[in-house]
Amino acid sequence: MLDGQVAIVTGGGSGIGRATALELAGHGATVVICGRRQEPLDETGALEPHGRIAGITCDIREEDQVDALVDEVLARHGRINILVNNAGGQFLSPAEDITPKGFRTVVRLNLEGTWLMTHAVATKAFIPSGNGGRVVSVTLTPHTGLAGMAHSSAARAGVENLMKVLAIEWARFGIKLSAVAPGVVATETFMTKYPAAFRDHYTESVLAGELVTPEQVAQTIAFVVSPAGRAISGSVINVDHGHDVSQVRYPPREIATERGSIEQEARRT
Ligand SMILES: CCCCCCC/C=C/C(=O)SCCNC(=O)CCNC(=O)[C@H](O)C(C)(C)COP(=O)(O)OP(=O)(O)OC[C@H]1O[C@@H](n2cnc3c(N)ncnc32)[C@H](O)[C@@H]1OP(=O)(O)O
């Protein structure tokens, strides 16, 4: 499906990024992954049997490092067809305790880093090639706002709107940009970084009673960048068991019938 395509996946050393790199490589793509540390990148590369994944360290917040990464990929492979902006994250905090520096840190990583990568790949590869390209940015649901993550919720809303406006402006270059918004994904970071009670709370409350897997997010990204996803641009695709439409389990346990639903309302006579 992706034979001959060259992809960059940021944050490919772990979790969703690793699963995405493996998924794209499994479909034939040559994949360059980046992150701040070399070791996790090498671990991902070692999981791919055909040598299709290579890691290059890059902090996506640093303009010179982003430029150097894109230049290096072009020097090695001559083209870039796909960019997956996956690197990101945040720290959990009550909004009132987030300092200006803390807010800036999270916005810089998630929004500015995504912008720097997208702009560099578009201007150095997609536009000059005349062939366009595909960009998928990983954001998050629920879009109604994620309590404890004011900085990240704001940054991801910015990323999603950025994908939309660039989808309009860069349609003339054949560049398609979208966001894939996961719900709660059972990555090692999520399972270990956040309090276990959050994991249990979200497992219980998301509609299907189960967390999303990194592979489910990766497969969605692969679909979007595949030939079958060619018409997708400016979209936000949720991969979240319906977490975006409701954050509470239905119906409330106290009134659930044996069928797990509700009693039908009695007709008026
Ligand atoms: C609501 C419950 C959760 C449910 C849904 C969950 C959905 C989402 C899940 C996920 O995203 S899982 C994947 C998460 N992955 C990551 O977060 C990985 C990347 N994250 C990071 O690298 C860091 O967390 C970072 C803070 C985003 C960036 O790290 P960096 O090394 O650049 O920053 P620091 O030098 O550590 O800190 C700079 C600055 O930021 C503030 N700050 C950082 N950590 C905290 C904290 N724990 N509490 C309060 N403030 C923090 C602080 O201002 C730091 O400056 P100094 O105080 O150190 O001067």
Ligand SMILES: NC(=O)C1=CN([C@@H]2O[C@H](COP(=O)(O)OP(=O)(O)OC[C@H]3O[C@@H](n4cnc5c(N)ncnc54)[C@H](OP(=O)(O)O)[C@@H]3O)[C@@H](O)[C@H]2O)C=CC1
């Ligand atoms: N897990 C979840 O429940 C959800 C996750 N998401 C988002 O999906 C993405 C992946 O999440 P997940 O796989 O769980 O998280 P991980 O923490 O496993 O992955 C984050 C990756 O990003 C890399 N990274 C972090 N900062 C930078 C940076 N400045 N420059 C380059 N790379 C960086 C990290 O590598 P290194 O530290 O070596 O730089 C790491 O490999 C994130 O954006 C996350 O917020 C969205 C919804 C839900």
